[in-house]
Amino acid sequence: MNDCETLDLEDILGQGTDGVKNIGQQLLLLQDQLKQEKEEKRKIVENYTLERTLRKKYYNMVEDMKGKIRVFCRLRPMNRNEAGQGGATVVGKVDDYSVSVETPRGLREFQFDKVFGAEDSQEEVFQDTSRLIQSVIDGYNVCIFAYGQTGSGKTFTMVGDKDQRNPGIMPRSFNAIFDITRENSSKFEFKVSAYMLELYNDRLQDLFVSQAAEAQAQTQPSSQTRRVEIKRTRKGVVFAQGAETKEASSAQELYALFQQACANRHIAATKMNVESSRSHLIIVIMVESRNLTNGSISTGKLSLVDLAGSERAAKTGAKDHQLKEANSINKSLSALGDVISALSADLPHVPYRNSKLTQVMQDSLGGNAKTLMIVNISPSESNLDETLTSLM
Numbered sequence: 118m119n120d121c122e123t124l125d126l127e128d129i130l131g132q133g134t135d136g137v138k139n140i141g142q143q144l145l146l147l148q149d150q151l152k153q154e155k156e157e158k159r160k161i162v163e164n165y166t167l168e169r170t171l172r173k174k175y176y177n178m179v180e181d182m183k184g185k186i187r188v189f190c191r192l193r194p195m196n197r198n199e200a201g202q203g204g205a206t207v208v209g210k211v212d213d214y215s216v217s218v219e220t221p222r223g224l225r226e227f228q229f230d231k232v233f234g235a236e237d238s239q240e241e242v243f244q245d246t247s248r249l250i251q252s253v254i255d256g257y258n259v260c261i262f263a264y265g266q267t268g269s270g271k272t273f274t275m276v277g278d279k280d281q282r283n284p285g286i287m288p289r290s291f292n293a294i295f296d297i298t299r300e301n302s303s304k305f306e307f308k309v310s311a312y313m314l315e316l317y318n319d320r321l322q323d324l325f326v327s328q329a330a331e332a333q334a335q336t337q338p339s340s341q342t343r344r345v346e347i348k349r350t351r352k353g354v355v356f357a358q359g360a361e362t363k364e365a366s367s368a369q370e371l372y373a374l375f376q377q378a379c380a381n382r383h384i385a386a387t388k389m390n391v392e393s394s395r396s397h398l399i400i401v402i403m404v405e406s407r408n409l410t411n412g413s414i415s416t417g418k419l420s421l422v423d424l425a426g427s428e429r430a431a432k433t434g435a436k437d438h439q440l441k442e443a444n445s446i447n448k449s450l451s452a453l454g455d456v457i458s459a460l461s462a463d464l465p466h467v468p469y470r471n472s473k474l475t476q477v478m479q480d481s482l483g484g485n486a487k488t489l490m491i492v493n494i495s496p497s498e499s500n501l502d503e504t505l506t507s508l509m
């Protein structure tokens with residue numbers, strides 16, 4: 118009803134007879150009702166537009182994440198060793214996106230997608246990581262890895278502390294995967310499986326096979342040692358030929374497999390860290406989901422990598438076979454650096470084939486994959502050179 122009609126109505130009311138008054142009142146009620154309906158319709162349109170805008174923003178964000186490498190930086194607290202040496206703190210978190218470093222040539226600042234300081238908890242670090250787990254369930258390949266010098270906190274970030282009072286990204290991801298699959302179990306059927314590898318001295322090792330069993334197999338000429346080779350299907354899906362893939366039906370089962378794998382790792386004490394990982398730990402979890410309504414199947418893959426320390430051999434006190442370890446670690450890390458540089462610069466050729474590490478990670482770096490790299494650093498002056506290298 119428009120304003121003209123409202124005026125006519127008031128005219129009629131002005132004539133004064135009861136009948137006309139009654140009709141007039143009813144018409145006024147009707148007018149109010151129409152106004153209300155109009156307002157409701159406007160709100161519905163407004164909500165719909167808002168929902169569409171939000172949906173578009175969400176999809177843009179998801180699209181935006183594809184093929185991109187996000188880089189977080191985590192600064193650990195000063196440790197007892199560093200404090201004992203009287204080392205000054207030269208690195209600080211400026212805000213959520215930048216860190217500053219006091220160098221002999223002045224203050225330098227570095228920007229990241231997110232910065233975590235010494236006081237930030239494991240939970241806070243995972244909060245910013247957990248939406249990637251949803252992407253795995255949605256069928257994406259996701260790779261999360263920690264980079265940094267020995268003792269900078271990579272294992273703490275990825276795995277957590279020894280007694281698991283502060284679990285890291287790996288155990289939290291195991292829980293998140295099964296939480297999400299449980300929430301969606303009325304619409305999808307899920308299958309979770311994993312293989313776990315170590316890249317040690319340029320050799321890939323199936324961590325479901327113990328070192329003792331591996332050594333025994335090598336001494337028996339009749340037995341065939343299982344070599345793990347990285348292969349790609351025609352569709353570009355990477356798989357580890359020769360490595361066992363095991364299924365898990367709960368976070369606890371997956372964690373038990375992980376513990377079994379960790380027990381078979383190569384670990385040694387270096388001058389920089391009493392328990393140092395001398396190999397790259399590669400945990401690959403596949404989540405297959407079958408849509409119960411239309412039967413369609415999609416598979417997402419989560420690669421969680423705890424890289425070996427990027428350190429200078431002399432500083433870690435490496436000798437003989439440790440020197441060989443250090444060289445092999447540095448070679449693979451530099452190949453990873455080259456891949457990341459090529460992806461960041463959008464170069465037409467990405468040198469994945471230069472190392473087994475980058476071959477394993479190939480379908481989880483670039484393309485449609487979503488990658489998160491966490492650079493771990495120490496705050497101490499004694500590690501200034503390594504920290505600057507990592508930050509750069």
Ligand SMILES: Nc1ncnc2c1ncn2[C@@H]1O[C@H](COP(=O)(O)OP(=O)(O)OP(=O)(O)O)[C@@H](O)[C@H]1O
Pocket residue numbers: 192193194196235265266267268269270271272273274278390392393394395424425426427493
């Ligand atoms: N954010 C943190 N808060 C508390 N303690 C930490 C933190 N980061 C690391 N640490 C402690 O510092 C020590 C070294 O950390 P960690 O073993 O994770 O280093 P790393 O980078 O994995 O070393 P490596 O390359 O030698 O394996 C550990 O005792 C760990 O618990």
